[in-house]
Amino acid sequence: EAQVTQNPRYLITVTGKKLTVTCSQNMNHEYMSWYRQDPGLGLRQIYYSMNVEVTDKGDVPEGYKVSRKEKRNFPLILESPSPNQTSLYFCASGGGTGVTEAFFGQGTRLTVV
Amino acid sequence: LAKTTQPISMDSYEGQEVNITCSHNNIATNDYITWYQQFPSQGPRFIIQGYKTKVTNEVASLFIPADRKSSTLSLPRVSLSDTAVYYCLVGDKRMAGSARQLTFGSGTQLTVLP
Numbered sequence: 001e002a003q004v005t006q007n008p009r010y011l012i013t014v015t016g017k018k019l020t021v022t023c024s025q026n027m028n029h030e031y032m033s034w035y036r037q038d039p040g041l042g043l044r045q046i047y048y049s050m051n052v053e054v055t056d057k058g059d060v061p062e063g064y065k066v067s068r069k070e071k072r073n074f075p076l077i078l079e080s081p082s083p084n085q086t087s088l089y090f091c092a093s094g095g096g097t098g099v100t101e102a103f104f105g106q107g108t109r110l111t112v113v
Numbered sequence: 114l115a116k117t118t119q120p121i122s123m124d125s126y127e128g129q130e131v132n133i134t135c136s137h138n139n140i141a142t143n144d145y146i147t148w149y150q151q152f153p154s155q156g157p158r159f160i161i162q163g164y165k166t167k168v169t170n171e172v173a174s175l176f177i178p179a180d181r182k183s184s185t186l187s188l189p190r191v192s193l194s195d196t197a198v199y200y201c202l203v204g205d206k207r208m209a210g211s212a213r214q215l216t217f218g219s220g221t222q223l224t225v226l227p
Contacts, residue, residue, distance in 0.1 A: 042218060042220070043217040045215070092156070092215070100162050100206055101159035101162070102159065104156025105156050106156060107155060
């Protein structure tokens, strides 16, 4: 089954404690992205990757890091989380010839206290 | 990326047909129109995509007039489980499928009532 898998689904952490949210896709897609969704602000892109070792900033990259060492994985790293990073995060993948839709993960609800 | 305008919310009753219109006056020649559906606390899910005239799949129909400045997503005989936010996106086909810089906007909150 084609899917994008994020882990964990829920996470509560404290300010300043480094964390990683993992994302994996099994469709051999070129593109992967991270979005955050906040009430009233909609979905905003954090980072995206066009292929292995190729990443670029989205609209709200501050406070986040990503890496793309393998095609299937695209982890989101928060080196020093702050309360304003409390949000619902989505990973997405897509791309490739003939691919007309993006696939999203189930989301990670992060709370930073 | 072309700017899109959709109604903020719509209500309907079970069994009715629902039409959600999206305005995209600045659509470019190479742009496609793509609709996504999002349930609360879940990731958006692709519904349908089209370039002109009419596209139909097992879930919905998409009507695009000749000038392509608007499009209408049609959901036949909605049920309570169709309550969700529906997003209209406009951009080239590769953008829609790449997950790169998808601009979702505010979407339309559809509430289906019993």
